[in-house]
Amino acid sequence: MPVVALLIASNIMMTIAWYWHLKGGMGKPLLIVILISWGIALFEYCLAVPANRIGYASGWSGAQLKIVQEAITLIVFAGFMILVLHEPVGWRHLGAFACIMAAVALLFSGR
Template identity: 45%
Template sequence: MKGIATILLLLLSNTFMTLAWYGHLKFNQMKWSSQLGVVAIIFISWGIAFFEYCFQVPANRIGFKNYGGPFSLIELKVIQEVITLVVFSVFTLLVFKTETFRWNHIVGFGFLVLAVYFIFKK
């Protein structure tokens, strides 16, 4: 159960992270933000990133073996990176419709899945 909770919290965390890091690139298409400078965009992104931390910190505490969770620190990091790529890929395809995935992207993601396999192999 702690493993599932960790993964769900990491999914939420990475959704906010992706919005904070890349969502602002679409702000120029929104009327309310057309006059904002980079400093204002940074503060908005920090505000969004606050929620990333609200989910990331509990995910790591729940999931880490030293706190009774099922994952080592290395396993937590690899899970987080794969979730980041999945969330980023979905975000890119839904929000930035001009981006496309090519065969080399798919192969690279496949290697990352293999990395997860080897990290978790006992």
């Protein structure tokens, strides 16, 4: 499904834009970090906007697009958190993720 693929790619880019500097970039001046992050975010928008337009034109509601995007964000960030930041995933992370996935299921039920 192109909507989900675009949202996944978009979320990977946005996670990088927001958090890349936490490992190895903390010594860089804040303005430089902001400008680099904006540059990355430009590419993210080039993926997110078409994803939302395609999804909406295909019959997804705005709420469905948003909740799917949030679920993808958690999956992508969990991977980033483990692989890049080397932070563990605990039971609270899993519980929060389960709540978001329940929200996705609820929003798409009866569709």
